[in-house]
Amino acid sequence: MRNELVYTSAGSPIRLGREIGRGGEGVVYEVEGRAEQVAKLYLQPVDSQKIAKLQTMVSKRTDALARLSAWPSDILLKAPKGRVTGLLMKKITGFRAIHELYTPKSRLQEFPRANWPFLVHVAANVARAFALVHSYGVVIGDVNHGNILVNGAGITALIDCDSYQVINNGQKFICEVGVSAYTPPELQGKSLSSIVRTENHDNFGLALLVFHLLFMGRHPFAGRFLGVGEMPVERAIREYRFAFSTNSKAVQMASPPNSIQLADLPSTFARYFEQAFSPAAATAARPDAQQWLNALESLAKELAQCSRTSSHHYYKQLASCPWCRIEKDSALTLFLQLDWPSVDSNFNLTAVCSQITSIPNPGTAPPLATR
Numbered sequence: 001m002r003n004e005l006v007y008t009s010a011g012s013p014i015r016l017g018r019e020i021g022r023g024g025e026g027v028v029y030e031v032e033g034r035a036e037q038v039a040k041l042y043l044q045p046v047d048s049q050k051i052a053k054l055q056t057m058v059s060k061r062t063d064a065l066a067r068l069s070a071w072p073s074d075i076l077l078k079a080p081k082g083r084v085t086g087l088l089m090k091k092i093t094g095f096r097a098i099h100e101l102y103t104p105k106s107r108l109q110e111f112p113r114a115n116w117p118f119l120v121h122v123a124a125n126v127a128r129a130f131a132l133v134h135s136y137g138v139v140i141g142d143v144n145h146g147n148i149l150v151n152g153a154g155i156t157a158l159i160d161c162d163s164y165q166v167i168n169n170g171q172k173f174i175c176e177v178g179v180s181a182y183t184p185p186e187l188q189g190k191s192l193s194s195i196v197r198t199e200n201h202d203n204f205g206l207a208l209l210v211f212h213l214l215f216m217g218r219h220p221f222a223g224r225f226l227g228v229g230e231m232p233v234e235r236a237i238r239e240y241r242f243a244f245s246t247n248s249k250a251v252q253m254a255s256p257p258n259s260i261q262l263a264d265l266p267s268t269f270a271r272y273f274e275q276a277f278s279p280a281a282a283t284a285a286r287p288d289a290q291q292w293l294n295a296l297e298s299l300a301k302e303l304a305q306c307s308r309t310s311s312h313h314y315y316k317q318l319a320s321c322p323w324c325r326i327e328k329d330s331a332l333t334l335f336l337q338l339d340w341p342s343v344d345s346n347f348n349l350t351a352v353c354s355q356i357t358s359i360p361n362p363g364t365a366p367p368l369a370t371r
Contacts, residue, residue, distance in 0.1 A: 006039065006085060007077040009058075014039060014076065014088070023160075026086065039076055040162070041086035051075070051084045053173035056166050058087075060136065066090060068129050069158035092157050095149035098122070098209070103217040104334055111152065112336050116214075116313045116323070117303055118154055123213040124296040125156040130206050131289035133158070139165040139197045141175025143205025144182045145212075165197050172196055180234045181219065182208055186282040188238040203286035207276035210292055214269075216334060218259055220244060220277055226252040242277040246270065258330040264322045265315055266302065268295045311335040 004016045016039055017030030026042040046054075057072045065071045069090075076086040100106040101122060107114055126148060133140060140158075147160040165175040176193045184204035187195065211220045223243025225231035231241065236253070243253040244262055255261065262270035272287040272295060287295075299315065306312035306321040312335060314321050323334055 006041070007080050007082070008074050008088065009077070011077075011080040016041075030091075031088070036091055037073070037088055038070075038091045039086055039088055041076070046084045046086075049173070052168075052171070053166065054084065054087055054162060056168040056171075056173060057162065057164070059168075060138070060166060062136070064132060065136065068132060068156070069161050071161050087162060089161075092149060092159065095151045095155075095157050097146050098126070098148045098150050098156070099145035099212075099217070101150050102212040104332070108333065108336055113152075113338055115311055115335050117300060119213045120296055120300050120303070121154045122150055122156065123210045124293055124300065125150075125154060126209055126213075127206065127289045127293040127296060129156050129158055130202060131293060133164070134199050134202070134289060137167060139175065139199060140202050140205070141165045141192075141197045142177045142179065143202060143209070144179035145209075146179075148209065181237075183234075183237070184282070185238050185240055185279075188234060199288065200281070200286055203288055204276060204281070206289060206292060207273060207286060210296070211273060214265070215244075215260060218244075218256060220273065221253075223256055224254040226254060240277065240279045242274070245274060245277070258326045258332070260322045260326070264318060266295070266299060266317070269299070309335075309337065311337045 005013050006016065007013055014034075015032040017032050019027055019029055020038065021028035025044075026040045029039045029041065031037050031039050042050075054072055054075050058074055061071050061073060066073070070092055072087040072089050074088040075084050076088055077083065078085045096110055100110045101114060102119065111118075129148075130140070142160065142163050147158065149157045149159060151157075163175050163177055166173050174193075174195065175197055178187070178192050180188065182205045184201050187201065208220060211218070219233055220242055221233050221236035223236075223241075225236075225241075226248075231253070235241075236243070241251040241253045243251075244255045244259075245251050245253070246262060248254055262273060272291065275281060276286040302316050303313045304316035306314065306324060308321065308324055309327075312321050312323040314323060326332070327334055
């Protein structure tokens with residue numbers, strides 16, 4: 001238990017509770033008496049640039065941003081009118097990092113009821129979140145698998161918002177960090193501490209997240225290199241080697257075995273992924289969040305249920321179920337076959353429990369026979 005006092009910008013005392021999270025930049029604590037909020041305290045002294053950024057983010061907070069993210073709601077001071085030591089933000093509970101959903105092994109454990117329509121639904125919600133953030137002139141910058149969360153209903157939430165790039169009266173507070181596997185080709189290997197990000201940079205990360213969700217956690221630049229030597233993901237990104245491209249000879253990559261292909265999706269998706277991951281995207285425009293949202297909402301209406309395996313759903317224009325093929329060839333289970341009753345069925349949990357508890361106690365077990 002931290003049991004330490006910090007203060008809001010108005011001088012109101014905030015008592016810190018137990019630690020609930022820790023990262024390279026700061027520590028997150030519960031706030032006593034404020035179950036819906038948490039406090040993030042920075043490990044290093046906060047400089048004037050960071051203070052100005054946090055104050056800008058607090059001033060730009062809206063109800064819409066607050067609903068979908070842990071957007072800063074106030075700065076926290078070490079003492080009344082003292083130095084800035086952290087920020088106050090909404091507590092997000094009941095959510096897991098999005099990679100626990102799109103990775104098949106963890107999905108079967110953490111989201112056992114999730115099927116492909118659910119993944120399409122979550123991808124659409126991710127696109128909605130990006131579209132909303134961009135509508136305020138804000139750039140996420142550090143798009144990665146850890147700062148986007150999802151719950152059992154498919155609702156998404158954004159965290160680590162204090163790293164976002166915001167602009168106030170022409171002053172640009174940039175995002176100085178990034179994860180290499182989500183960084184667009186034109187920024188690979190560059191110092192991010194002085195680069196002004198754009199929505200087009202975010203759109204690379206968005207396309208990658210959509211790909212992860214639809215392709216069972218596959219990375220679009222992780223495949224079999226047809227040339228000589230190794231091809232790490234970062235190098236493949238830098239060299240625009242989209243492993244699932246229809247132009248495999250040009251990029252010298254082949255997609256991994258037991259994967260769905262671009263041909264298993266509506267042609268819009270093939271076009272969008274090729275566009276997002278092509279060399280032209282650095283200077284032209286990648287598909288934006290609204291375009292992805294429109295495509296995903298359309299796909300959700302074009303799904304068919306497999307006649308052999310009810311947990312399989314796929315694009316209805318295909319001649320056969322791709323998941324049946326993949327599961328047969330790989331001996332893996334991608335979606336659990338759960339015939340649990342739905343919430344609106346006639347299943348009565350109370351009645352079933354009553355029947356179970358009404359079974360008479362059989363009494364003490366007889367002694368085991370001995371020789």
